[in-house]
Amino acid sequence: MGKQYYLSNNGTHIGPYTFEVVLQKVESHEHQWTDYVYDETIGDWVMLMEHPEFSVKVSTKPATRPEEAPQAAAEVPASEGLKDKEWFILKEGNNYGPFSPVEVVQMLQEKTLFEYDYIWHARMANWSRVAEVEEFAPDKIRAMKQSNDTGLAEIFFRRRHARxxxxxxxxxxxxxxxxxxxxxxxxxxxxxxxxxxxxxxxxxxxxxxxxxxxxxxxxxxxxxxxxxxxxxxxxxxxxxxxxxxxxxxxxxxxxxxxxxxxxxxxxx
The missing domain is CATH 2.40.10.220 (predicted glycosyltransferase like domains)
Incomplete structure (x- = not known):
């Protein structure tokens, strides 16, 4: 029998699952890269995107910044633009992504990403701390929280851990x-x-x-x-x-x- 893993699920754990099954659950959005997995060889719970085996699947080298601005896209609802996966984060020397703005905000809410961590997308010249990026300024996040879009509002009420x-x-x-x-x-x-x-x-x-x-x-x-x-x-x-x-x-x-x-x- 191959190596088995347990996943965190609303304060409990489920499994065991194989490596392939865990990946399938993430790809189907049943679980997220910010969920925790228990590895018996490590003896502790580790965030999927920071796990030495699973991080290979999410860690991506950011694309080269384009020389020319892309042509204007057709106008789409603001909530749809927030789901475009274009952001990369830097944690402990590793690049992860791409993530959508909604996913970035969710990680901020769940304290798996912090204001002092670095973030980047193809329209930025350099990596910047999250706190320095206008898209994630407090007033922008407040506007998302007050949005009538239930898909956006939900992330502000979902805590990984009850306090x-x-x-x-x-x-x-x-x-x-x-x-x-x-x-x-x-x-x-x-x-x-x-x-x-x-x-x-x-x-x-x-x-x-x-x-x-x-x-x-x-x-x-x-x-x-x-x-x-x-x-x-x-x-x-x-x-x-x-x-x-x-x-x-x-x-x-x-x-x-x-x-x-x-x-x-x-x-x-």
């Missing part, structure tokens, strides 16, 4: 110094935390030790900072605490399941 308020103290380590912190919310994919250090930056990796809280046992996680926000009303008087959003890059599957059980119960 819930969560109170637990933290010990944070950045390979140099230990800090204290406090969890504010949690999901199987990451957490919102306050840390007594205002100088940490998005993209930075941290080791977090979560003390037990609200029914979730203590656990360790390697995380990556994905957002940073100063919120004075949440910081203790005289404190430099900052709210950080982190995604779990390494955490045990048993911990993910415990968090899913907790967040599901909170949502009920």
């Amino acid at each position: 819930a308020a969560y109170g637990a103290s933290l010990i944070v380590h950045n390979n140099k110094t230990v800090f204290r912190g406090q969890a504010l919310e949690i999901s199987a994919g990451g957490a919102g935390v306050m840390i007594d250090n205002p100088n940490l930056q998005p993209g930075q990796s941290l080791f977090l030790h979560f003390q037990p809280g609200d029914g979730v046992p203590p656990f360790n996680a390697v995380c990556q900072i994905v957002s940073k926000q100063f919120i004075k009303e949440l910081a203790p008087k005289g404190s430099d605490s900052v709210r950080y959003g982190v995604k779990f890059t390494t955490v045990s599957q048993s911990v993910r399941e415990s968090i899913k059980t907790f967040t599901t119960a909170k949502a009920a």
Whole structure:
């Protein structure tokens, strides 16, 4: 029997499937490249487009920028233009794509793509951070969210991981110094935390030790900072605490399941 894989599916897992079946499910849009696959040889869940075997199927070298602008196409509804696959993303030195603007926004919503990641299409001279690209400016995404197009509106209500308020103290380590912190919310994919250090930056990796809280046992996680926000009303008087959003890059599957059980119960 060949190698088998499990796929994430609304907080649970399904399978096992062969490599070919997983690809068929992605090509039929039953699953997406941003869904997670469990590989027993790795011993963890990995995003399909970052998996060493599956990434070969989605990783594409961007085409050379055309010398001349293409002829004007026939006018189409705005929502149709948002489905054209023309965007490439750069993660950890690898090109992925092409993706449509809708898929890019969905990845932003699901925190599998971040504002500091690089993006490119054939009409751009150079790679740029998502935050610097006009098409994905906050007002543009807000307009998509307020659209009457149900196909576009749906992506803003689909979360990969349910979130819930969560109170637990933290010990944070950045390979140099230990800090204290406090969890504010949690999901199987990451957490919102306050840390007594205002100088940490998005993209930075941290080791977090979560003390037990609200029914979730203590656990360790390697995380990556994905957002940073100063919120004075949440910081203790005289404190430099900052709210950080982190995604779990390494955490045990048993911990993910415990968090899913907790967040599901909170949502009920």
